[in-house]
Amino acid sequence: xxxxTAAASHAVASSASGAGxxxxxxxxxIGNALEFYDLMxxxxxxxxxxxxxxxxxxxTVSLLLAFGTFALSYLARPVGxxxxxxxxxxxxxxxxxxxSIAMMTVGTGLVALMPSYATIGLFAPVGIFVxxxxxxxxxxxxxxxxxxxxxxxxxxxxxxxxxxxxSSQGASTLLAxxxxxxxxxxxxxxxxxxxxxxxxxLFGMLIGPVGLYIRRRIDESPEFExxxxxxxxxxxxxxxxxxxxLVSIGVLVLTTSAQYILLYMPTYAARQLGLPPASGFIAxxxxxLIVTLLTxxxxxxxxxxxxxxxxxxxxVLFFLTVYPAFVxxxxxxxxxxxxxxxxxxxxxxxxxxxxxxxxxxxxxxxxTRTTGMAxxxxxxxxxxxxxxxxxxxxxxxxxxxxxxxxxxxxxxxxVSLLTILWARARLRAR
Numbered sequence: 366x367x368x369x370t371a372a373a374s375h376a377v378a379s380s381a382s383g384a385g386x387x388x389x390x391x392x393x394x395i396g397n398a399l400e401f402y403d404l405m406x407x408x409x410x411x412x413x414x415x416x417x418x419x420x421x422x423x424x425t426v427s428l429l430l431a432f433g434t435f436a437l438s439y440l441a442r443p444v445g446x447x448x449x450x451x452x453x454x455x456x457x458x459x460x461x462x463x464x465s466i467a468m469m470t471v472g473t474g475l476v477a478l479m480p481s482y483a484t485i486g487l488f489a490p491v492g493i494f495v496x497x498x499x500x501x502x503x504x505x506x507x508x509x510x511x512x513x514x515x516x517x518x519x520x521x522x523x524x525x526x527x528x529x530x531x532s533s534q535g536a537s538t539l540l541a542x543x544x545x546x547x548x549x550x551x552x553x554x555x556x557x558x559x560x561x562x563x564x565x566x567l568f569g570m571l572i573g574p575v576g577l578y579i580r581r582r583i584d585e586s587p588e589f590e591x592x593x594x595x596x597x598x599x600x601x602x603x604x605x606x607x608x609x610x611l612v613s614i615g616v617l618v619l620t621t622s623a624q625y626i627l628l629y630m631p632t633y634a635a636r637q638l639g640l641p642p643a644s645g646f647i648a649x650x651x652x653x654l655i656v657t658l659l660t661x662x663x664x665x666x667x668x669x670x671x672x673x674x675x676x677x678x679x680x681v682l683f684f685l686t687v688y689p690a691f692v693x694x695x696x697x698x699x700x701x702x703x704x705x706x707x708x709x710x711x712x713x714x715x716x717x718x719x720x721x722x723x724x725x726x727x728x729x730x731x732x733t734r735t736t737g738m739a740x741x742x743x744x745x746x747x748x749x750x751x752x753x754x755x756x757x758x759x760x761x762x763x764x765x766x767x768x769x770x771x772x773x774x775x776x777x778x779x780v781s782l783l784t785i786l787w788a789r790a791r792l793r794a795r
Contacts, residue, residue, distance in 0.1 A: 386519070386526075388579075388583065389514070389515065389518055389526075389583065390515070390526070390529045391579060392462075392576075392579045392580050392582075392583045393462065393511040393512075393514050393515050393529075393530070393580075394511070394529050394530060394532070394533035395466070395533070395572065395575070395576040395579060395580075396462060396465060396466040396469065396507050396511060396576055396580070397507055397508065397511055397530050397533050397534065398533035398534065398536055398537045398572070399466065399469050399470070399473070399537075399569060399572050399573060399576060400469055400500070400503075400504040400507055401533070401534040401537040401538070402537035402540060402541055402569050402572070403469070403472070403473045403476075403500060403566075403569050404500075404628065405537055405538055405541035405542075405628055405649075406541045406544065406545075406565045406566060406569065407435060407476070407497075408435070408625075408628035408629060408631075408632075408754060409541055409542070409544075409545045409628070409631050409645075409646065409649075410545070410562045410565075411428060411431045411432060411435070411632055411754070412428060412431075412632060412635070413557060413558055413562045414431050414493070414562065415427035415428045415430065415431035416558060417481040417482060417483075417489075417558060417562075418431070418479075418481060418482050418489050418490050418493050419431050419434070419482070419490055420482055420483075425758075425762055428632070428758060429755065429758060429759065429762075430490075432754045432755040432758055433755055434490065434493060434494050434497060435497065435751060435754065435755070436751045436752045436754070436755045437494070437497075438494065438497030438498050438500065438501045438751070439501055439746065439747040439750070439751030439752070440501070440747065441497075441498045441499075441501035441502040441505065442501045442502070442504060442505040442743035442744075442746060442747050442751075443505065443740065443743050443744050443747060444502060444505060445465075445501065445502035445503060445504065445505020445506050445739075445743065446505040446506060446509065446736075446739035446740045446742070446743040446744075447505075447599055447736070447739075447740060448502075448505070448506070449461050449464065449465055449502075449503075449505055449506020449507075449509075449510065449739065450505075450506050450509045450510070450598070450599075450735045450736035450737075450738070450739030450740060451597075451598045451599050451736050452464070452506070453506060453509065453510040453513070453735035453736070453739075454594070454595060454598040454732060454733060454734070454735045454736050455594060455595070455598065457585050457586075457589060457590075458510045458511075458513055458514040458517070458585065458586045458589055458735065459514070459580065459583060459584075459585050459586075461506050461510040461735070462507070462510050462511060462514065462580050463577065463580050463581055464503075464506075465503045465504070465506050465507045465510065466503075466507075466573055466576045466577050466580060467503075467573070467577055468499060468500075468502065468503030469500060469503045469504065469507070469573060470570060470572075470573025470574065470577070471499060472496050472497070472499040472500035472503060473496075473500065473566055473569045473570045473573065474566075474570040474573075475492060475493075475495065475496035475499070476493060476496045476566050477563050477566035477567045477569070477570050478563075479492045479493060479496070501751075504743075505739060505743045506735075506739055508530065508722075508738065508739060508742045508743070509734070509735040509736065509737070509738035509739030509740075509742060510735050510739070511530060512527050512530055512722045512725070512726055512738055513586065513589070513726060513731075513734045513735045513738065514586050515527050515529065515530070515722075516722075516723065516726040516734075517586035517587065517588035517589055517731065517734075518586060518587065518588075520588070521668075522665075522668060523668070523723040523726060523727070524664040524665060524666075524667035524668035524672065524719075524720055524723040525661060525664045525665040525668055526664075526723075527664065527722035527723045527726060528660045528661050528663065528664025528665075528667075528719045528720075528722065528723070529660070529661060529664075530722050531656065531660045531715075531718050531719060531721075531722065532656065532657050532658075532660040532661050534624075534656060535652075535653045535654070535655070535656025535657030535658075535660060535715075536653065536657045537653070538627070538649055538650070538652060538653025538656060538657075539650060539653035539654060539657060540653075541565060541649075541653075542646045542647075542649040542650035542652075542653055543646075543650060544564065544565040544568070545565075545631060545642075545643075545645075545646035545649075546643050546646035546647055546650060548561045548562070548564065548565070549642040549643050549646065550643045588731055589731060592730075592731040592732055593732060594732060595732040595733055598732065598733045598735075598736040599736055601732070601733050602729075602733050602736050602737050602740065606728075606729060606733065606737055608791070608792070609728040609729060609737060609741075609792065610737060610740055610741045610744075611741075611784075612728060612741075612784055612787070612788045612792065612794070613725050613728060613737070613738065613740075613741025613742060613745065614741050614744050614745040614748075615745075615780060615781060615783070615784025615785075615787075615788075616676070616721060616724065616725075616745075616781055616784050616785060616788070617721065617741070617742065617745035617746065617749065617781070618745060618749045618777045618780040618781045618784070619680060619683060619714075619717060619774075619777045619778050619780070619781035619782075620714055620717055620718045620721065620781070621745055621746050621749050621750035621753075622749045622750065622753050622773065622774055622777040623683070623710060623713075623714040623774060623777070624714065624718075624750065625749075625750045625751070625753035625754055626710070626753060626757065626770050626773075626774060627649055627652050627707065627710065627711065627714075628649075628754065629753070629754045629757060629758075629770070630645050630648055630649055630703075630707060631645030631646055631649060632645070632754075632758075633645070633757075633770070634648065634703055637695075637761065637767045638694065638695070638698040638703065638767075639698060640698065640699075640700060640703065644700045644703060645703070647700065647704070648700075648703050648704050648707040648708075649707065651704060651707065651708055651711070652707050652708065652710070652711035653711075655708065655711045655712055655715055656711060656714075656715050656718070659712070659715045659716070659719070660715055660718065660719045661719075662719075663675065663715065663716055663719035663720065664719045664720065664723070667719065667720035667723060668723075671795040672720035672721075672723060672724040672727075672794070672795065673720075673724070673785050673788065673789050673794055673795055674795075675716060675717075675719075675720055676717050676720055676721070676724075676781075676785055677782065677785055677786075678716075679713050679714075679716040679717035680717055680778050680781055680782045680785070681778075681782065682713055683710075683713045683714070683717065683774070683778045684775055684778035684779065684782070686709065686713070687710060687713075687771050687774045687775060687778070688768065688771035688772065688774075688775055689771075690705075690706040690709055690710060690771065691706065691767075691768050691770060691771030692768060692771070693705070693706060694706040695767050695768060710774075717781075722738075724794060725737075725738045725741060725742070726738060727794070728792065728794070749777065753773070756773065757769060757770050757773060760773070
Protein backbone atom coordinates (compact mmCIF):
# COMPACT_ATOMS: atom_id res chain seq x y z
CA UNK A 366 0.00 0.00 0.00
CA UNK A 367 1.38 3.45 -0.95
CA UNK A 368 1.91 6.24 1.58
CA UNK A 369 -0.92 8.24 -0.01
CA THR A 370 -3.32 5.31 0.12
CA ALA A 371 -2.44 4.53 3.73
CA ALA A 372 -2.96 8.16 4.70
CA ALA A 373 -6.30 8.25 2.94
CA SER A 374 -7.47 5.07 4.67
CA HIS A 375 -6.38 6.47 8.02
CA ALA A 376 -8.27 9.70 7.38
CA VAL A 377 -11.41 7.83 6.44
CA ALA A 378 -11.17 5.59 9.49
CA SER A 379 -10.71 8.62 11.73
CA SER A 380 -13.71 10.30 10.14
CA ALA A 381 -15.86 7.24 10.77
CA SER A 382 -14.68 7.10 14.36
CA GLY A 383 -15.28 10.80 14.95
CA ALA A 384 -18.75 10.79 13.43
CA GLY A 385 -19.73 7.75 15.43
CA UNK A 386 -20.11 4.41 13.67
CA UNK A 387 -23.47 3.74 15.28
CA UNK A 388 -24.90 7.07 14.10
CA UNK A 389 -23.72 6.40 10.54
CA UNK A 390 -25.28 2.94 10.58
CA UNK A 391 -28.61 4.17 11.92
CA UNK A 392 -28.75 7.10 9.51
CA UNK A 393 -28.16 4.96 6.44
CA UNK A 394 -29.97 1.79 7.47
CA ILE A 395 -33.24 3.44 8.47
CA GLY A 396 -34.18 4.19 4.87
CA ASN A 397 -33.45 0.64 3.74
CA ALA A 398 -35.44 -0.57 6.74
CA LEU A 399 -38.44 1.58 5.78
CA GLU A 400 -38.28 0.42 2.17
CA PHE A 401 -38.21 -3.22 3.17
CA TYR A 402 -40.78 -2.83 5.94
CA ASP A 403 -43.23 -1.39 3.42
CA LEU A 404 -42.62 -4.28 1.01
CA MET A 405 -43.01 -6.90 3.73
CA UNK A 406 -46.25 -5.42 5.04
CA UNK A 407 -47.71 -5.31 1.53
CA UNK A 408 -46.71 -8.92 0.91
CA UNK A 409 -47.95 -10.12 4.30
CA UNK A 410 -51.34 -8.46 3.91
CA UNK A 411 -51.66 -9.29 0.19
CA UNK A 412 -54.73 -11.49 0.74
CA UNK A 413 -56.55 -8.69 2.57
CA UNK A 414 -55.45 -6.06 0.07
CA UNK A 415 -56.58 -8.26 -2.82
CA UNK A 416 -60.12 -8.31 -1.40
CA UNK A 417 -60.26 -4.58 -0.71
CA UNK A 418 -58.57 -3.16 -3.79
CA UNK A 419 -58.69 -5.90 -6.46
CA UNK A 420 -62.04 -7.67 -5.88
CA UNK A 421 -63.09 -10.37 -8.36
CA UNK A 422 -65.27 -13.48 -8.19
CA UNK A 423 -62.12 -15.66 -7.91
CA UNK A 424 -59.89 -15.26 -4.85
CA THR A 425 -56.84 -16.53 -6.77
CA VAL A 426 -57.34 -13.97 -9.53
CA SER A 427 -57.64 -11.19 -6.92
CA LEU A 428 -54.42 -12.35 -5.29
CA LEU A 429 -52.66 -12.47 -8.66
CA LEU A 430 -53.79 -8.89 -9.34
CA ALA A 431 -52.43 -7.77 -5.97
CA PHE A 432 -49.09 -9.47 -6.56
CA GLY A 433 -49.11 -8.31 -10.20
CA THR A 434 -49.37 -4.70 -9.03
CA PHE A 435 -46.56 -5.42 -6.58
CA ALA A 436 -44.44 -6.86 -9.40
CA LEU A 437 -45.13 -4.18 -12.02
CA SER A 438 -44.27 -1.42 -9.56
CA TYR A 439 -40.73 -2.83 -9.52
CA LEU A 440 -40.30 -1.59 -13.06
CA ALA A 441 -39.84 1.87 -11.51
CA ARG A 442 -36.84 0.68 -9.51
CA PRO A 443 -34.29 0.59 -12.37
CA VAL A 444 -35.48 4.06 -13.41
CA GLY A 445 -34.99 5.30 -9.85
CA UNK A 446 -31.60 3.59 -9.78
CA UNK A 447 -30.41 5.49 -12.84
CA UNK A 448 -31.83 8.86 -11.77
CA UNK A 449 -31.02 8.78 -8.05
CA UNK A 450 -27.81 6.76 -8.45
CA UNK A 451 -26.45 9.27 -10.95
CA UNK A 452 -27.60 12.10 -8.68
CA UNK A 453 -25.68 10.53 -5.79
CA UNK A 454 -22.48 10.16 -7.83
CA UNK A 455 -22.68 13.79 -8.99
CA UNK A 456 -24.13 15.66 -5.99
CA UNK A 457 -23.34 13.41 -3.04
CA UNK A 458 -24.58 10.44 -1.02
CA UNK A 459 -26.25 12.60 1.60
CA UNK A 460 -28.35 14.54 -0.92
CA UNK A 461 -29.63 11.35 -2.54
CA UNK A 462 -30.35 9.65 0.81
CA UNK A 463 -32.40 12.62 2.01
CA UNK A 464 -34.47 12.74 -1.18
CA SER A 465 -35.15 9.00 -1.33
CA ILE A 466 -36.46 8.66 2.23
CA ALA A 467 -38.81 11.64 1.76
CA MET A 468 -40.30 9.98 -1.33
CA MET A 469 -40.59 6.61 0.43
CA THR A 470 -42.60 8.18 3.23
CA VAL A 471 -45.09 9.63 0.75
CA GLY A 472 -45.48 6.24 -0.99
CA THR A 473 -46.16 4.42 2.29
CA GLY A 474 -48.62 7.11 3.36
CA LEU A 475 -50.62 6.78 0.14
CA VAL A 476 -51.31 3.11 0.84
CA ALA A 477 -52.14 3.76 4.49
CA LEU A 478 -54.75 6.39 3.61
CA MET A 479 -56.15 4.97 0.34
CA PRO A 480 -59.96 4.35 0.35
CA SER A 481 -61.03 0.87 -0.78
CA TYR A 482 -62.55 -0.21 -4.10
CA ALA A 483 -66.01 -0.22 -2.50
CA THR A 484 -65.60 3.50 -1.73
CA ILE A 485 -63.92 5.02 -4.81
CA GLY A 486 -64.05 2.24 -7.42
CA LEU A 487 -61.23 1.95 -9.94
CA PHE A 488 -59.37 4.89 -8.39
CA ALA A 489 -58.49 2.56 -5.50
CA PRO A 490 -56.35 0.01 -7.41
CA VAL A 491 -54.92 2.83 -9.55
CA GLY A 492 -53.95 4.69 -6.38
CA ILE A 493 -52.28 1.60 -4.97
CA PHE A 494 -50.35 1.17 -8.19
CA VAL A 495 -49.19 4.82 -8.15
CA UNK A 496 -48.04 4.45 -4.55
CA UNK A 497 -46.09 1.33 -5.48
CA UNK A 498 -44.45 3.14 -8.42
CA UNK A 499 -43.37 6.00 -6.16
CA UNK A 500 -42.06 3.56 -3.59
CA UNK A 501 -40.18 1.64 -6.27
CA UNK A 502 -38.62 4.77 -7.78
CA UNK A 503 -37.41 6.10 -4.42
CA UNK A 504 -36.14 2.68 -3.34
CA UNK A 505 -34.19 2.48 -6.60
CA UNK A 506 -31.56 4.88 -5.30
CA UNK A 507 -31.58 3.86 -1.65
CA UNK A 508 -29.38 0.76 -1.61
CA UNK A 509 -26.58 2.19 -3.76
CA UNK A 510 -26.32 5.51 -1.91
CA UNK A 511 -26.53 4.07 1.58
CA UNK A 512 -24.09 1.22 0.89
CA UNK A 513 -21.56 3.56 -0.73
CA UNK A 514 -21.92 5.95 2.20
CA UNK A 515 -21.15 3.21 4.76
CA UNK A 516 -18.28 1.66 2.82
CA UNK A 517 -16.64 5.01 2.10
CA UNK A 518 -16.65 6.00 5.76
CA UNK A 519 -14.81 2.82 6.80
CA UNK A 520 -13.37 0.99 3.76
CA UNK A 521 -11.19 -1.27 5.93
CA UNK A 522 -14.39 -2.65 7.56
CA UNK A 523 -16.61 -2.59 4.47
CA UNK A 524 -18.07 -6.05 5.06
CA UNK A 525 -19.19 -5.27 8.59
CA UNK A 526 -20.39 -1.73 7.87
CA UNK A 527 -22.38 -2.51 4.74
CA UNK A 528 -23.89 -5.69 6.20
CA UNK A 529 -26.07 -3.50 8.42
CA UNK A 530 -28.02 -2.69 5.27
CA UNK A 531 -29.35 -6.23 5.25
CA SER A 532 -29.51 -6.51 9.02
CA SER A 533 -31.98 -3.62 8.92
CA GLN A 534 -34.08 -5.66 6.51
CA GLY A 535 -34.22 -8.38 9.15
CA ALA A 536 -35.38 -5.84 11.71
CA SER A 537 -38.08 -4.75 9.25
CA THR A 538 -39.18 -8.36 8.91
CA LEU A 539 -39.38 -8.65 12.70
CA LEU A 540 -41.55 -5.58 12.97
CA ALA A 541 -43.80 -6.43 10.02
CA UNK A 542 -44.21 -10.03 11.23
CA UNK A 543 -45.07 -8.85 14.73
CA UNK A 544 -47.78 -6.59 13.31
CA UNK A 545 -49.08 -9.46 11.18
CA UNK A 546 -49.17 -11.99 14.02
CA UNK A 547 -50.83 -9.59 16.50
CA UNK A 548 -53.38 -8.16 14.08
CA UNK A 549 -54.44 -11.48 12.53
CA UNK A 550 -54.57 -13.10 15.97
CA UNK A 551 -56.38 -10.33 17.86
CA UNK A 552 -58.81 -8.98 15.26
CA UNK A 553 -61.75 -10.54 13.52
CA UNK A 554 -61.70 -10.70 9.73
CA UNK A 555 -64.15 -7.75 9.39
CA UNK A 556 -61.98 -5.69 11.77
CA UNK A 557 -58.81 -6.59 9.89
CA UNK A 558 -60.35 -5.66 6.54
CA UNK A 559 -62.07 -2.58 7.96
CA UNK A 560 -59.11 -0.85 9.60
CA UNK A 561 -56.57 -3.28 11.05
CA UNK A 562 -54.49 -3.64 7.88
CA UNK A 563 -53.87 0.13 7.85
CA UNK A 564 -52.09 0.15 11.23
CA UNK A 565 -48.67 -1.15 10.05
CA UNK A 566 -48.68 1.21 7.05
CA LEU A 567 -49.49 4.19 9.28
CA PHE A 568 -46.64 3.17 11.57
CA GLY A 569 -44.29 3.00 8.58
CA MET A 570 -45.36 6.49 7.52
CA LEU A 571 -44.16 7.78 10.91
CA ILE A 572 -40.66 6.28 10.49
CA GLY A 573 -39.90 8.51 7.51
CA PRO A 574 -39.70 11.90 9.29
CA VAL A 575 -37.37 10.40 11.91
CA GLY A 576 -35.05 9.08 9.21
CA LEU A 577 -35.17 12.37 7.33
CA TYR A 578 -34.17 14.29 10.46
CA ILE A 579 -31.25 11.94 11.19
CA ARG A 580 -29.96 11.95 7.61
CA ARG A 581 -29.89 15.73 7.38
CA ARG A 582 -27.50 15.82 10.35
CA ILE A 583 -24.78 13.47 9.02
CA ASP A 584 -21.57 14.38 7.19
CA GLU A 585 -20.89 13.54 3.56
CA SER A 586 -18.71 10.54 2.68
CA PRO A 587 -15.00 11.56 2.87
CA GLU A 588 -14.04 9.31 -0.04
CA PHE A 589 -16.70 10.87 -2.25
CA GLU A 590 -15.58 14.40 -1.37
CA UNK A 591 -11.99 13.59 -2.36
CA UNK A 592 -12.83 11.69 -5.55
CA UNK A 593 -13.02 13.05 -9.07
CA UNK A 594 -16.67 13.33 -10.18
CA UNK A 595 -17.91 11.69 -13.36
CA UNK A 596 -19.64 14.01 -15.84
CA UNK A 597 -22.08 11.23 -16.74
CA UNK A 598 -21.92 8.21 -14.39
CA UNK A 599 -24.49 6.28 -16.44
CA UNK A 600 -22.58 6.71 -19.71
CA UNK A 601 -19.31 5.70 -18.05
CA UNK A 602 -20.95 2.68 -16.44
CA UNK A 603 -22.44 1.42 -19.70
CA UNK A 604 -19.22 2.08 -21.64
CA UNK A 605 -16.71 0.38 -19.34
CA UNK A 606 -18.41 -1.55 -16.54
CA UNK A 607 -21.24 -3.61 -18.04
CA UNK A 608 -19.74 -6.92 -16.90
CA UNK A 609 -19.59 -5.65 -13.33
CA UNK A 610 -23.27 -4.71 -13.46
CA LEU A 611 -24.09 -8.21 -14.73
CA VAL A 612 -22.15 -9.76 -11.85
CA SER A 613 -24.10 -7.60 -9.40
CA ILE A 614 -27.35 -8.86 -10.90
CA GLY A 615 -26.25 -12.49 -10.97
CA VAL A 616 -25.08 -12.74 -7.36
CA LEU A 617 -28.41 -11.28 -6.21
CA VAL A 618 -30.60 -13.87 -7.95
CA LEU A 619 -30.45 -16.40 -5.10
CA THR A 620 -30.74 -14.05 -2.16
CA THR A 621 -33.51 -11.86 -3.55
CA SER A 622 -35.55 -14.88 -4.67
CA ALA A 623 -35.19 -16.42 -1.21
CA GLN A 624 -36.15 -13.16 0.48
CA TYR A 625 -39.35 -12.81 -1.51
CA ILE A 626 -40.22 -16.45 -0.97
CA LEU A 627 -40.02 -15.67 2.74
CA LEU A 628 -42.26 -12.66 2.14
CA TYR A 629 -44.71 -15.01 0.44
CA MET A 630 -44.67 -17.56 3.27
CA PRO A 631 -47.69 -16.24 5.25
CA THR A 632 -49.78 -16.58 2.08
CA TYR A 633 -48.22 -20.00 1.31
CA ALA A 634 -48.79 -21.28 4.84
CA ALA A 635 -52.48 -20.32 4.78
CA ARG A 636 -53.36 -21.28 1.17
CA GLN A 637 -51.14 -24.30 0.47
CA LEU A 638 -50.54 -25.78 3.93
CA GLY A 639 -53.92 -24.88 5.45
CA LEU A 640 -52.37 -23.39 8.59
CA PRO A 641 -53.83 -20.49 10.62
CA PRO A 642 -52.76 -17.04 9.28
CA ALA A 643 -50.68 -16.30 12.39
CA SER A 644 -48.46 -19.37 11.72
CA GLY A 645 -46.76 -17.81 8.70
CA PHE A 646 -46.07 -14.61 10.62
CA ILE A 647 -44.50 -16.53 13.52
CA ALA A 648 -42.18 -18.27 11.03
CA UNK A 649 -41.17 -15.06 9.29
CA UNK A 650 -40.62 -13.38 12.67
CA UNK A 651 -38.00 -16.02 13.48
CA UNK A 652 -36.48 -15.54 10.01
CA UNK A 653 -36.24 -11.81 10.66
CA LEU A 654 -34.55 -12.43 13.99
CA ILE A 655 -31.91 -14.59 12.30
CA VAL A 656 -31.23 -11.99 9.60
CA THR A 657 -31.04 -9.14 12.13
CA LEU A 658 -28.60 -10.81 14.51
CA LEU A 659 -26.45 -12.95 12.20
CA THR A 660 -25.86 -10.60 9.27
CA UNK A 661 -23.33 -8.24 10.96
CA UNK A 662 -21.39 -11.24 12.28
CA UNK A 663 -21.10 -12.74 8.81
CA UNK A 664 -20.23 -9.31 7.40
CA UNK A 665 -17.36 -9.05 9.90
CA UNK A 666 -16.28 -12.61 9.03
CA UNK A 667 -16.20 -11.69 5.33
CA UNK A 668 -13.70 -8.91 6.10
CA UNK A 669 -11.38 -11.65 7.40
CA UNK A 670 -11.80 -14.51 4.93
CA UNK A 671 -13.28 -12.92 1.79
CA UNK A 672 -16.78 -12.59 0.35
CA UNK A 673 -17.02 -15.21 -2.38
CA UNK A 674 -15.74 -18.15 -0.30
CA UNK A 675 -18.60 -17.70 2.18
CA UNK A 676 -21.16 -17.16 -0.58
CA UNK A 677 -20.13 -20.29 -2.51
CA UNK A 678 -20.46 -22.51 0.56
CA UNK A 679 -23.88 -21.14 1.47
CA UNK A 680 -25.07 -21.30 -2.13
CA VAL A 681 -24.15 -24.99 -2.53
CA LEU A 682 -25.93 -25.88 0.71
CA PHE A 683 -28.94 -23.91 -0.45
CA PHE A 684 -29.11 -25.83 -3.73
CA LEU A 685 -28.83 -29.20 -1.99
CA THR A 686 -31.35 -28.62 0.81
CA VAL A 687 -34.05 -26.13 -0.19
CA TYR A 688 -36.21 -28.61 -2.15
CA PRO A 689 -36.11 -31.22 0.65
CA ALA A 690 -37.15 -28.44 3.04
CA PHE A 691 -40.32 -27.81 1.02
CA VAL A 692 -40.97 -31.57 0.74
CA UNK A 693 -40.71 -31.89 4.52
CA UNK A 694 -42.97 -28.90 5.09
CA UNK A 695 -45.69 -30.24 2.78
CA UNK A 696 -45.43 -33.79 4.11
CA UNK A 697 -45.95 -32.46 7.65
CA UNK A 698 -48.08 -29.28 7.32
CA UNK A 699 -47.74 -28.19 10.93
CA UNK A 700 -46.35 -25.11 12.62
CA UNK A 701 -43.16 -26.89 13.85
CA UNK A 702 -42.29 -28.17 10.36
CA UNK A 703 -42.98 -24.74 8.89
CA UNK A 704 -40.65 -23.20 11.48
CA UNK A 705 -37.88 -25.70 10.73
CA UNK A 706 -38.04 -25.10 6.97
CA UNK A 707 -38.26 -21.30 7.18
CA UNK A 708 -35.50 -21.01 9.78
CA UNK A 709 -33.18 -23.17 7.67
CA UNK A 710 -33.84 -21.11 4.53
CA UNK A 711 -33.35 -17.88 6.50
CA UNK A 712 -30.07 -19.13 7.99
CA UNK A 713 -28.52 -20.04 4.62
CA UNK A 714 -29.89 -16.91 3.00
CA UNK A 715 -28.30 -14.73 5.69
CA UNK A 716 -24.87 -16.33 5.34
CA UNK A 717 -25.01 -15.88 1.56
CA UNK A 718 -26.59 -12.42 1.80
CA UNK A 719 -24.33 -10.60 4.27
CA UNK A 720 -21.15 -10.23 2.13
CA UNK A 721 -22.99 -8.96 -0.98
CA UNK A 722 -23.02 -5.18 -0.33
CA UNK A 723 -19.26 -5.07 0.23
CA UNK A 724 -18.65 -7.33 -2.78
CA UNK A 725 -20.74 -5.05 -5.00
CA UNK A 726 -19.12 -1.88 -3.65
CA UNK A 727 -15.69 -3.31 -4.47
CA UNK A 728 -16.68 -3.90 -8.09
CA UNK A 729 -17.05 -0.18 -8.90
CA UNK A 730 -14.81 2.90 -8.53
CA UNK A 731 -16.03 5.74 -6.32
CA UNK A 732 -17.02 7.95 -9.28
CA THR A 733 -19.65 5.43 -10.50
CA ARG A 734 -20.13 3.33 -7.36
CA THR A 735 -23.66 4.38 -6.44
CA THR A 736 -24.94 4.19 -10.02
CA GLY A 737 -23.36 0.78 -10.58
CA MET A 738 -24.68 -0.75 -7.36
CA ALA A 739 -28.10 0.87 -7.76
CA UNK A 740 -28.58 -0.34 -11.33
CA UNK A 741 -27.32 -3.88 -10.60
CA UNK A 742 -29.23 -4.21 -7.35
CA UNK A 743 -32.52 -2.94 -8.71
CA UNK A 744 -32.50 -4.86 -11.97
CA UNK A 745 -31.75 -8.02 -9.99
CA UNK A 746 -34.40 -7.25 -7.39
CA UNK A 747 -36.98 -6.38 -10.06
CA UNK A 748 -36.51 -9.52 -12.13
CA UNK A 749 -35.96 -12.02 -9.33
CA UNK A 750 -37.60 -10.30 -6.36
CA UNK A 751 -40.66 -8.29 -7.24
CA UNK A 752 -41.91 -10.91 -9.68
CA UNK A 753 -41.19 -13.90 -7.42
CA UNK A 754 -44.51 -13.99 -5.50
CA UNK A 755 -46.42 -13.62 -8.79
CA UNK A 756 -44.35 -16.31 -10.54
CA UNK A 757 -44.63 -18.75 -7.64
CA UNK A 758 -48.39 -18.17 -7.24
CA UNK A 759 -48.82 -18.71 -11.00
CA UNK A 760 -46.67 -21.86 -11.00
CA UNK A 761 -48.64 -23.40 -8.15
CA UNK A 762 -51.96 -22.46 -9.79
CA UNK A 763 -50.89 -23.83 -13.20
CA UNK A 764 -49.25 -27.07 -12.05
CA UNK A 765 -50.98 -27.80 -8.74
CA UNK A 766 -47.50 -28.51 -7.35
CA UNK A 767 -46.96 -27.00 -3.90
CA UNK A 768 -43.22 -27.71 -4.23
CA UNK A 769 -42.78 -25.15 -7.02
CA UNK A 770 -41.08 -22.60 -4.70
CA UNK A 771 -38.35 -25.13 -3.88
CA UNK A 772 -37.63 -25.79 -7.57
CA UNK A 773 -37.59 -22.06 -8.28
CA UNK A 774 -35.01 -21.49 -5.54
CA UNK A 775 -32.81 -24.31 -6.85
CA UNK A 776 -32.74 -22.59 -10.24
CA UNK A 777 -31.83 -19.30 -8.53
CA UNK A 778 -28.96 -20.98 -6.68
CA UNK A 779 -27.47 -22.32 -9.92
CA VAL A 780 -27.52 -18.87 -11.56
CA SER A 781 -25.84 -17.18 -8.60
CA LEU A 782 -23.20 -19.87 -8.10
CA LEU A 783 -22.16 -19.71 -11.76
CA THR A 784 -21.97 -15.91 -11.51
CA ILE A 785 -19.68 -16.07 -8.46
CA LEU A 786 -17.34 -18.52 -10.17
CA TRP A 787 -17.16 -16.29 -13.24
CA ALA A 788 -16.49 -13.18 -11.11
CA ARG A 789 -13.67 -14.97 -9.29
CA ALA A 790 -12.08 -16.07 -12.56
CA ARG A 791 -12.52 -12.90 -14.65
CA LEU A 792 -12.76 -10.00 -12.18
CA ARG A 793 -10.64 -11.50 -9.38
CA ALA A 794 -13.54 -10.96 -6.99
CA ARG A 795 -12.70 -12.28 -3.53
